[in-house]
Amino acid sequence: MRLSFYGGAGKVTGSNFLIESVPEGSLRGGKILVDCGIEQGVDVSAADMYGPFPYDAKTINALVVTHAHLDHVGRIPKLVKDGFRGKIYMTSPTRDLAELILRDSVDILGQDAARRGIPPLYESQDVDMAFSLVETLDYHTEKEVAPGMSVYLRDTGHILGSASVRIRDEAGVAVAVSGDIGNSPSPLLPDWEPIPDADALVMESVYGDRQHPPKATRDSVLKETLQFAIRRNGTILIPAFSLERTQLMLYELSNFFAAGDLPRIPVFLDSPLAIQVTAVYEKWGLTYFKPETEDEMKREGSIFSFPFLKQTLSHEESRAIEKTLNPKIIIAGAGMSHGGRITLWEARYLPDPSTTLLIVGYQAPGSPGRRMKEGTPSVHLGGHKVSVRAKVESLEGWSAHADRDGLLKFAEAALAGKRTKAIFTAIGEPAAERFLAQRIHDYLGARAIVPDQGQTWEITKDSVKKI
Numbered sequence: 049m050r051l052s053f054y055g056g057a058g059k060v061t062g063s064n065f066l067i068e069s070v071p072e073g074s075l076r077g078g079k080i081l082v083d084c085g086i087e088q089g090v091d092v093s094a095a096d097m098y099g100p101f102p103y104d105a106k107t108i109n110a111l112v113v114t115h116a117h118l119d120h121v122g123r124i125p126k127l128v129k130d131g132f133r134g135k136i137y138m139t140s141p142t143r144d145l146a147e148l149i150l151r152d153s154v155d156i157l158g159q160d161a162a163r164r165g166i167p168p169l170y171e172s173q174d175v176d177m178a179f180s181l182v183e184t185l186d187y188h189t190e191k192e193v194a195p196g197m198s199v200y201l202r203d204t205g206h207i208l209g210s211a212s213v214r215i216r217d218e219a220g221v222a223v224a225v226s227g228d229i230g231n232s233p234s235p236l237l238p239d240w241e242p243i244p245d246a247d248a249l250v251m252e253s254v255y256g257d258r259q260h261p262p263k264a265t266r267d268s269v270l271k272e273t274l275q276f277a278i279r280r281n282g283t284i285l286i287p288a289f290s291l292e293r294t295q296l297m298l299y300e301l302s303n304f305f306a307a308g309d310l311p312r313i314p315v316f317l318d319s320p321l322a323i324q325v326t327a328v329y330e331k332w333g334l335t336y337f338k339p340e341t342e343d344e345m346k347r348e349g350s351i352f353s354f355p356f357l358k359q360t361l362s363h364e365e366s367r368a369i370e371k372t373l374n375p376k377i378i379i380a381g382a383g384m385s386h387g388g389r390i391t392l393w394e395a396r397y398l399p400d401p402s403t404t405l406l407i408v409g410y411q412a413p414g415s416p417g418r419r420m421k422e423g424t425p426s427v428h429l430g431g432h433k434v435s436v437r438a439k440v441e442s443l444e445g446w447s448a449h450a451d452r453d454g455l456l457k458f459a460e461a462a463l464a465g466k467r468t469k470a471i472f473t474a475i476g477e478p479a480a481e482r483f484l485a486q487r488i489h490d491y492l493g494a495r496a497i498v499p500d501q502g503q504t505w506e507i508t509k510d511s512v513k514k515i
C-alpha cells in the first residue's frame with residue numbers, strides 16, 4: 049500500500065492523507081482519502097486554501113472522515129466541486145455535526161474569498177452535493193469501500209463521533225490514521241481505543257511536547273475562578289468553540305449549580321451554531337457517550353441544560369441579554385474572539401473592570417483572544433478599538449487533545465499489537481512532531497518518522513520505506 053501526506057504533515061490543520069492499494073496479480077487496487085480538511089490560522093495563503101488538490105479528485109474511490117472539526121472536513125465540498133463522486137464515510141454523529149459546521153462556514157469562506165478578490169472555496173450547493181454522497185458507518189464494522197480495500201473505525205474519544213481509520217487491502221496490509229486523539233478520560237466520551245493491528249500508523253501530535261494540568265486541578269480552578277468572578281458582581285464572558293468545548297462547559301456548569309458550588313445566576317448560550325451542536329450532542333449522547341454519562345442522561349434527561357440557562361437563537365433574544373442584571377455568564381463564539389457574537393459582548397463589557405473574560409481554549413498567535421490572554425490594554429474587535437479593563441483569566445487543560453504522555457500511551461498501546469513497523473507523527477507543529485517521534489523511539493524502542501508534506505511511503509507486511 050502507499051500512503052501520501054497531502055495535508056497535516058508539519059501542520060496542525062489541513063488533515064488530508066491518500067492511501068492507495070496498487071493492483072498486483074489477482075489483487076485489486078483502489079484509492080481512499082482520509083480527511084479533507086482546511087488549513088486554519090491568521091496567515092493561511094490563498095494557494096494552501098484555494099489551490100488545486102495534488103491528486104485528481106475524480107479518481108478517488110472513497111473518502112473516510114475521522115471527525116467533524118473544520119480542519120478535517122473543511123475542503124470536502126471543494127473535493128466534490130472538483131469532481132469527486134465516490135462515497136463519503138463517517139459516523140452518524142460526525143455526519144450531523146459536519147453538516148452544521150460546513151453550512152456555517154459557507155458565509156465565512158465567502159467573506160474571506162471576497163476579501164482576497166477570488167471565487168469562494170465552495171457554496172451551499174457543493175455542501176448539498178457532498179452530503180448526498182455521505183454514508184454513515186459505525187465503529188467496529190469492517191466495510192469494503194474501494195476495490196479490495198476495507199475500512200474499520202474505532203472511537204478516539206476526541207469529540208462526539210470521532211474515529212480512527214484503519215484501511216486494509218486484499219493482501220492483508222493495513223495502514224491506520226488516528227485522527228485527533230482525545231484527552232481521555234473525558235467527562236462525556238469513552239476513552240480512545242488502541243489500534244494494535246496496523247503495519248503503519250499515522251498519529252496526531254498537537255500536544256506532542258506539552259503536558260496538560262491534572263483534571264482535578266482543572267475543574268477546581270474553573271470553579272474557583274467562577275466563584276471569584278461572581279463575587280465581583282460583573283459579567284462573565286466565555287468565548288467558546290461551538291463543538292465539544294461549549295458542551296463540556298455547560299456540563300461542568302450544570303454540575304457546579306446542582307452541587308450548590310455556584311449561586312444560581314443566569315447563563316446565556318448566545319451562539320446559534322453552539323445551540324444546534326448541543327442538540328446533536330443530546331440526540332446522539334445516549335448511544336455515543338461513555339456508559340456512566342449515558343446513565344446520567346437516562347436519569348436526568350438533559351445533562352447540558354439547567355433551569356436558568358437561556359439559549360438565545362435570534363438576534364432579538366441575544367440583544368435582550370443586556371437587560372439582565374449582573375452577575376451573569378455569557379457563552380458565545382467565536383472561540384478566539386475573531387468574530388461572532390462574543391465580539392459584540394466584548395466591545396460592550398471589556399471596558400468594565402467588574403467583567404471577567406474566561407479564556408478556555410487554544411488562542412492562535414495574532415488572534416484577538418491571544419492578545420487579550422497576553423495582557424494587551426486594548427484590542428481591535430470588528431474594526432473598533434476596545435479598551436480591556438476586565439479581568440482576563442486563562443484556564444489550561446480544557447483541550448480535546450491528548451497531551452504528551454497521553455500520546456505516548458496511545459503509541460505504546462498500538463505497539464503492543466507487535467505488528468506496527470513505523471509510526472508517523474503528523475498533525476502537529478514541527479517541534480511537537482519531532483519531540484513525540486523522539487520519545488516513541490527512546491521510550492518505546494520503535495521506529496518513528498516525521499513525514500514531510502507531499503511525501504509518499506510504501507507499506508508492506510515487512511517494511512515501510514519512502515518512495
Ligand SMILES: [Zn+2]
Nearest residue numbers: 115117206228
Ligand atoms: Zn479535532
